[in-house]
Amino acid sequence: MSALTLDHLTFRYAGAEVDALHDISLDIHAGAVTWLLGALGAGSSTLLLVSAGLAPQHTGGTRTGRVVALGTDLGSTPDRAPLAGRIACVTASPLLQLSGVAATVWEEVAFAPANLGWDIERIRRATDAALGRLGVSALAARAPATLSGGELQRVVLASMLVFEPELWLLDEPAAALDRPGRGMLADMLRGEARRGAAIVVASEDADGMARVAERLVVLEHGRIAIDGSPDTLLRGEATWTAGAGGTAFAALARRAATVAQPAPPLLLPPYPLDLSEAITRWT
Amino acid sequence: MNNRRGGLARRAHPFTLFAVTGGVAALAFILPAPFGPLALYAVVIALALIAGTPAAVSGAALLCLPLWAMLFLLHAVIGGGERIALGPLVVSRGGIEAAAAQAGRLGAIATASLALFRSFDPSRFLDAVARRGWSFHAAYLFVATLQAAPRLRERAATIVAAQRARGLRYGGGPLRRLRALVPLTLPLVLGMLSEVDERAMALEVRGLAAGVPRTPIAPPADHTADRIVRWAIPIVLALALAWRLTR
Numbered sequence: 001m002s003a004l005t006l007d008h009l010t011f012r013y014a015g016a017e018v019d020a021l022h023d024i025s026l027d028i029h030a031g032a033v034t035w036l037l038g039a040l041g042a043g044s045s046t047l048l049l050v051s052a053g054l055a056p057q058h059t060g061g062t063r064t065g066r067v068v069a070l071g072t073d074l075g076s077t078p079d080r081a082p083l084a085g086r087i088a089c090v091t092a093s094p095l096l097q098l099s100g101v102a103a104t105v106w107e108e109v110a111f112a113p114a115n116l117g118w119d120i121e122r123i124r125r126a127t128d129a130a131l132g133r134l135g136v137s138a139l140a141a142r143a144p145a146t147l148s149g150g151e152l153q154r155v156v157l158a159s160m161l162v163f164e165p166e167l168w169l170l171d172e173p174a175a176a177l178d179r180p181g182r183g184m185l186a187d188m189l190r191g192e193a194r195r196g197a198a199i200v201v202a203s204e205d206a207d208g209m210a211r212v213a214e215r216l217v218v219l220e221h222g223r224i225a226i227d228g229s230p231d232t233l234l235r236g237e238a239t240w241t242a243g244a245g246g247t248a249f250a251a252l253a254r255r256a257a258t259v260a261q262p263a264p265p266l267l268l269p270p271y272p273l274d275l276s277e278a279i280t281r282w283t
Numbered sequence: 284m285n286n287r288r289g290g291l292a293r294r295a296h297p298f299t300l301f302a303v304t305g306g307v308a309a310l311a312f313i314l315p316a317p318f319g320p321l322a323l324y325a326v327v328i329a330l331a332l333i334a335g336t337p338a339a340v341s342g343a344a345l346l347c348l349p350l351w352a353m354l355f356l357l358h359a360v361i362g363g364g365e366r367i368a369l370g371p372l373v374v375s376r377g378g379i380e381a382a383a384a385q386a387g388r389l390g391a392i393a394t395a396s397l398a399l400f401r402s403f404d405p406s407r408f409l410d411a412v413a414r415r416g417w418s419f420h421a422a423y424l425f426v427a428t429l430q431a432a433p434r435l436r437e438r439a440a441t442i443v444a445a446q447r448a449r450g451l452r453y454g455g456g457p458l459r460r461l462r463a464l465v466p467l468t469l470p471l472v473l474g475m476l477s478e479v480d481e482r483a484m485a486l487e488v489r490g491l492a493a494g495v496p497r498t499p500i501a502p503p504a505d506h507t508a509d510r511i512v513r514w515a516i517p518i519v520l521a522l523a524l525a526w527r528l529t530r
Binding site: 049052054058059080081084085087088089091093096097098099100101102103107110111112113114115116117118119120123159160163 | 404405406407409413419423426427430434478480481482483484485486487488489490491492493494495496497498499500501
């Protein structure tokens with residue numbers, strides 16, 4: 001079932017001379033992780049904002065084409081209250097995601113369910129569970145302003161996880177996370193997909209996303225350049241040709257291939273996706 | 284129930300703090316000058332100390348000091364009318380009374396406001412509003428406005444540090460400091476504007492405008508003493524006004 005449909009979507013920021021997104025048509029299905037990859041300025045962040053209905057409402061600019069999120073046509077429905085608590089949108093600045101009025105991390109995570117009018121027992125259960133799943137229960141009594149970048153990112157993720165959204169839109173969610181944090185994020189994304197949520201992640205972290213995403217959409221200059229399986233695409237040259245890069249092992253092989261001329265076949269595609277594959281292939 | 288530890292001001296119901304501050308501001312103008320405002324200032328200082336906000340007393344005094352000096356200069360030194368000796372100075376009797384009344388009003392209002400600001404807990408206030416079923420959206424905007432000044436200060440400090448790291452010399456004479464304000468102001472204003480947009484987006488996602496009554500997470504206790512104080516304030520104001528009008 002399609003949780004998000006973009007139909008010939010074009011978006012341009014106010015004052016810009018080119019479209020940030022051009023003629024994008026995409027169906028995002030529930031129960032799967034879709035990964036957006038692209039070079040800087042390719043349009044991944046804008047695509048997330050438009051999909052959440054936050055652009056052009058909050059950013060300005062013009063949009064053409066249709067965006068249907070969770071059955072609601074965002075262009076024709078001025079009342080967005082029905083979507084409250086159904087879409088999680090994590091932007092690239094965790095500090096600006098905070099409510100600014102919560103005295104503790106616990107209150108910060110409970111902010112959305114309280115706004116949604118849940119009863120207090122349900123809020124308590126959901127908040128404790130979300131903090132536990134992101135490994136930040138120990139921070140519950142801390143003031144949000146005192147957290148480190150990684151802690152803050154986990155709290156922001158918990159503050160969205162708490163209301164069990166049907167659609168996740170995440171912009172570079174792993175940027176501030178350490179290795180255990182990235183592992184926890186991957187587990188959370190898999191868990192949310194199993195629960196039936198539709199997940200769209202814009203991320204440069206090819207190594208982290210390679211084993212999490214079922215689908216890879218590569219954007220180039222605001223257009224869809226490639227759409228396919230990460231398992232297939234990351235082993236080849238297509239993502240590199242689109243200027244979006246790839247895994248660290250592919251980068252290593254490509255660099256080594258330019259040094260060792262003629263390049264030995266083991267440095268050519270298909271590239272290994274992770275360490276265990278690299279060891280098998282290169283030793 | 285949310286009854287955080289701390290001084291009396293931190294334990295009081297948030298509406299009581301607002302009522303007291305409002306009451307002080309009104310009384311400062313109702314009570315007859317010059318002794319009324321001066322006595323009120325003394326009472327407010329005592330209340331602030333009892334309520335556990337001594338920093339509000341010193342902070343307000345520091346804040347008012349230049350204004351007090353200005354009032355003294357304008358009314359007492361330059362002012363006309365009967366002159367009296369005040370130590371080595373010869374000052375206007377009417378002027379010194381007017382300056383004392385204004386200084387008392389300023390001191391009382393500044394001390395009460397600073398005590399409120401220092402003991403204000405946004406989440407307790409918002410929970411109190413939610414419990415009453417009042418507009419949470421409007422209350423959030425009110426709290427965000429109250430918090431704008433400290434946020435601006437924090438952000439300015441970060442920008443100054445960043446600009447210094449990039450070679451900006453902030454010290455020196457007034458002219459140099461004024462020139463250094465330009466690379467500080469632009470990123471500060473632009474940053475705040477973009478921050479407003481992004482925060483608005485985050486709040487919308489988190490259901491701030493969901494259109495349902497918000498659940499208070501830990502509403503502050505509204506003790507009998509709080510209710511008595513809140514009822515007493517308008518009564519005291521009415522009595523003071525009546526006394527002032529009939530005397």
